Amino acid sequence: MSVLNPLFVTVTWGAGGSTSAKTLDLVAMCQRELGFTTCMHLTCTNTTRATIDDALARAKAAGVRNILALRGDPPRGEELGWDNSLSDFQYAVDLVRYIKKQHGDFFCIGVAAYPEGHVEGSDSSGQSPAKDMPFLVEKIKAGADFVITQMIYDVEKFLAFEHTIRENDDIKDVIVLPGLMPINNFSVFHRASKLSHASIPTSILAQFPPEIQADDNLVKQVGVDVMCDVIQQMYTRTDKRVRGFHFYTLNLEKSLAQIVEKSPLLQRIFDTASFNETLHVDGSSDLNKLVREKRSDSGSFKNTVVFDDAPNARPGSHKPSSSYHQRVLTISSGQGTLGRDATWDDFPNGRFGDSRSPAYGEIDGYGPSLKVSVEAAVALWGRPENPKDLAKIFVDFLTNKISNLPWAASADGGLNPETALIQEHLIELNERGWFSLASQPATDCTKSQDKIFGWGPRGGYVYQKSFVELFITKAEWECTLKPKLEQDEMASYYVADNGSFFESNLPPKSVNAVTWGVFPDREIAQTTIVEEESFKAWKSEAFSLWQEWARCYLPGSRSNTLLASVLEDYYLVSIVHHDYKNETALWDLLLL
Structure with missing residues (x-):
């Protein structure tokens, strides 16, 4: 994935810190050895202050300056009298406040959002984004710098969500990155959307008729087209306010490379002309650069976040090399050394x-x-x-x-x-x-x-x-x-x-x-x-x-x-x- 030079990569954190050692090791490797800008997930439910302090200290020592602050799943039994007296954090907003109090502006803090509403806020009428909005406002006012949404395929629902944010004076300037999952296999796509309580528009489902659902190659080809269309619509129909996309890759790089190569919007990283006015984010930087640019521009981006040829390239070298374009193509087509390494994801459903x-x-x-x-x-x-x-x-x-x-x-x-x-x-x-x-x-x-x-x-x-x-x-x-x-x-x-x-x-x-x-x-x-x-x-x-x-x-x-x-x-x-x-x-x- 380093060939795609993402703005940043995220690494998940197990409930209650259950995978914390692995997370911190992987975060350090991504940041130090691979040159990625790395964003570490951190969940706080059923987690002590000492655990959070240790995680932040180790992230800081590794050069990681970006945290995605999440509540995490509430411990089972809470509704049946679970004693939460030992927990220092109830919600993600508590974690955001704590990070800001202990570390000031050192960490760039992201939070989650649910464009279709959180399932826990559901009632007889279903999920409600309106019910979630006050909690998102509270997290941003507490110090959150950017938002990554739960997985979403419904452009109309995302547009309504994004419009609501821009109409709210308290949060209108926040960076919003829509969460997208490439479609590698129909059964995984359908199942993952339901696990995330993300609706699939009938216009998208209609592109996967029963006769192609078992053919992973065809499903992936259609899925790439679907993603490219979703990306383009989210960008243009928000008047270009959406300037980045967070992909839930599930460790599969080939279809993502195909999306980057085929999307008219993402292809701009290969277009020399598009580098004239750009915000360059290299592998040794952090999301604070993006946040500072956003804040200094009074709520509207003048620049485009782009990828560069080498993870540690310095600002000012804006012209992408032809070899970079070719390497992306080899991944997306499954050819060459990098492409052969990527073909393992052809049929990820097992x-x-x-x-x-x-x-x-x-x-x-x-x-x-x-x-x-x-x-x-x-x-x-x-x-x-x-x-x-x-x-x-x-x-x-x-x-x-x-x-x-x-x-x-x-x-x-x-x-x-x-x-x-x-x-x-x-x-x-x-x-x-x-x-x-x-x-x-x-x-x-x-x-x-x-x-x-x-x-x-x-x-x-x-x-x-x-x-x-x-x-x-x-x-x-x-x-x-x-x-x-x-x-x-x-x-x-x-x-x-x-x-x-x-x-x-x-x-x-x-x-x-x-x-x-x-x-x-x-x-x-x-x-x-x-x-x-x-x-x-x-x-x-x-x-x-x-x-x-x-x-x-x-x-x-x-x-x-x-x-x-x-x-x-x-x-x-x-x-x-x-x-x-x-x-x-x-x-x-x-x-x-």
């Missing part, structure tokens, strides 16, 4: 993206959460008091009696169609108390346009190894499941607890493709892998969701005690059977 969404990054920056309110969680899952109750919840999900589980709590809910092929096997596993989170059946040389297994461009063939990921008691793992797996040399596994324990029958750092495709005129595409590092990262989030679920019930209650006990008594196990030609091999092994 085969179980819905149930393993944390693998693709949290789009709200708040870390793993149930994605439903406490009331909705209790309505969905009741009040389990023993392992049999838990088993019933998992089985009810597999039989479509309930729409979601904590690990698949998407707005869509429901099962992947291919799950029906192994439904009976999964039900039997869960009835044993082996709680499955993700799974897939095996398939051998199925046409890419197949309605159940198909993905990628037409004319290809896809393959899958059978796979299952589940929670199992430590006792059953040692006595039952582990001995089964050790009997079959075609089965591999990773197993971990909520702490530091980890075990595998694979060599360290092994990587296994469990889904791949063969298509005309291209290399084999491996869309889903199972490997050690991602498993370790995911297991922390998977266990944390038990804790989030437990917080839906009063401390000390049977439900709270049961769910919390999983953190101590269970392992998370990921199992792959490598005989993809045998559709029943894994299930025969597990259910003997």
